[in-house]
Amino acid sequence: AQSVTQPDIHITVSEGASLELRCNYSYGATPYLFWYVQSPGQGLQLLLKYFSGDTLVQGIKGFEAEFKRSQSSFNLRKPSVHWSDAAEYFCAVGTAFIDYKLSFGAGTTVTVRA
């Protein structure tokens, strides 16, 4: 079965600074990978997804993520953080088989300081 680890529970970053959130997955074949964001009191919104092809994926809100098969990682980055990026971020993995379930990481909470 697939699984996801987000090593950082909480990250604090200054507004305008860069941000990188780590995600490591465990799965024997090529995974489908997703990043979601959850603003306070809201549901999850899809930021970006990786299925195949170019390993650098662009998403909404200025985020990007890079798939590195050798490291089993799918880290999320943003060059310059805005105060509105304060939220909880979840990495998720799906598989290529007839399995519609996603496995989610425990999440990383991002605090943005002025």
Add this chain to the structure above:
Amino acid sequence: DVKVTQSSRYLVKRTGEKVFLECVQDMDHENMFWYRQDPGLGLRLIYFSYDVKMKEKGDIPEGYSVSREKKERFSLILESASTNQTSMYLCASSPIRGGNQPQHFGDGTRLSIL
């Protein structure tokens, strides 16, 4: 845009009550999911359904049941609510089958069992 609507944002119930959480999606998606979200644990799948009247257990089905009488509606039922079921509940939907489909989430129901 996909709209997943959960009937209540906040709900307070008493121990032993039968509780119904309702979810409706407007995009004719085949798959629907119920998760609970707890701090430090991420999202855990309770039940999912890939067709009308079909249901499958997720990772933590104990104490819950579901109903899917119509394609657009997926209900989560707490047969006899207990305090350890106090949590945030998230409903999601996705089209067709396959792990490469992102899930679309509602805004969640914060349920408190007293």
